[in-house]
Amino acid sequence: MDNTIASTMRRKYARRLFLRKLKSDLMVGLTLLATVIALVPLFLVLGYLLSKGASSVNWDFFTKLPVPVGQAGGGMANAIVGTFELVGLASLIGVPIGIGAGIYVAEHHGRGLAQAVRFAADIMMGIPSIVIGIFVYAVVVQPVGGFSTMAGAVALAIIMIPLVTRTTEEMILLVPPELREAALALGVPDWRTTLSVVVRTATSGIATGIILAIARITGETAPLLFTAFGNRFWSTSLTQPIASLTVQVYTYAISPFASWQRQAWAGALVLTTIVLALEIGVRWVTQGSARAAR
């Protein structure tokens, strides 16, 4: 009698345990499924880029100017150079400000201004990039009297600054305080300690952050629409409008012409290759030691 009750209980318990484990495995499977579903678009986008864009990427694409609708051939040489020019100028403006602000925030941790700046950088990362486009339109384009390379670079720089500020700060805070103390004990002034010991130790992390920020602004379109605007020809001065890969792809993609749409796919392929090369390259070099800037 006792025996049967015990065995019934045991069977019941085993059944329950089986169900609980089944449920657990099911949920593990579901999270894995979610990850797979999340990654499907990545492979679809990359696959379509290759299949639709690769055929239009040729020597002309990198060396020729765009041609009007109806003509065969043509390329995006000016847009490719334009993107590099805009990103380069933006980095010249954004990197020093970002690094300086980041050093300040890290070195004066906890002080009122430092906290305010840190918070401002966090918030700025969340400002829609098109809003920054409007801001630059109001403070650069309108006073100067036209769309310009300079305006586009300023817009990209403003997007870049908070990213660089936050990574610089995070990387400096990772430097062990003993290093700083050792330098100060030797009688090295504060500023030399900061620059030659603390910042130097954090250099690779800061560089990673800068490259990720560059990758990010390379792919920006919205802030360029009414700052750098676009140009069908070569831009020869900083006060002229300038073409960029992103704006060119945007314009061609929404056009009704098949030849332009093909060019858009090719442009998108080149753009994605540049951005992913930066992203993958920097991670490969640092082996994920530095955290990505968001």
Added chain:
Amino acid sequence: MFNPDETLNDRFEFVKERTASRIFHPRSLGDPLFTGIIATLAVIVLALLIGIAIELTVKAMPAIRHFGLSFLASTEWNPATDEYGAMPFIYGTVVSSAIALMIAAPLSLGVALCLSEMAPEWLSRKLGFLIELLAAIPSVVYGLWAIFVLGPWLRDWVEPVLSRYLGFIPLFSGPRVAVGMLTAGVVLAIMILPYIAAVCTEVLRVVPQSQREAAFALGATKWEMVRMAVLPYGASGIIGAIVLGLGRALGETIAVAMVIGNRPVISASLFAPSSTLASVIANEFVEAVTDLNVAALIELGLVLLALGLILNVVARLLVLSATQRRFSRVA
């Protein structure tokens, strides 16, 4: 060199002065200079944020004065008659973001759980890397892909099914087109998913190991451990991550402008073309003729900025409260 007139005290003062100038020279000049420079750069960051808010408000003033609060409620947007109202765009922004969140939030929570709790370390690192790549693809590329691939696919495969089984709801009825609210929502979902997933993963990684061990020690299965120990602990951070994703969805411009159809109307159907705050700015800003038109567009940008600021502050506070709890508890 001995000077008989010099007292010992004079000599002492002279040496003290000379040493002081030697020792303190580098500090007295270098430190304030360096601090001054980096403080100036830091102030620039702060000034930019304040400047953006002020400049947009000033430039939007003509529209704010002309329309007052009715700007936000009016559904009329007509550059031909110089009548402007923000409602169609607020509606478009809210609905497209809501679609995006409904798809992306559960998926990214799943991804985060997979990365932080379920998958072994080596797999988790590889999958995490791929998810980060998803965030790296430029939005104009997503837009291009959505115009030519995703939009037509949704029109041919998803919208027929939705209208067949849910067609009695006005949201899922009406003519099926490739460009519209639904396509925009799905693209947004793909774009914000990696951000929500990344913040969620970070939040979950902060959950102390002791919490997990305690649940396992009580005999919990893996899922029971997640449900009892991990999710409650990370709840506020997860919500913060979702709010952060919402902020991104609201402000995303180019991909949305490419697929939403850009019609300043409120339609009952999700299949119909619509417009968002960001997309209308992208489309019409350069072509705006009258001053009032420009001001109205800038006011839309101001609305966008305000929404973005509020959501970001809320989200950061939530995430901060979740990730910093570890320190306060241990300490």
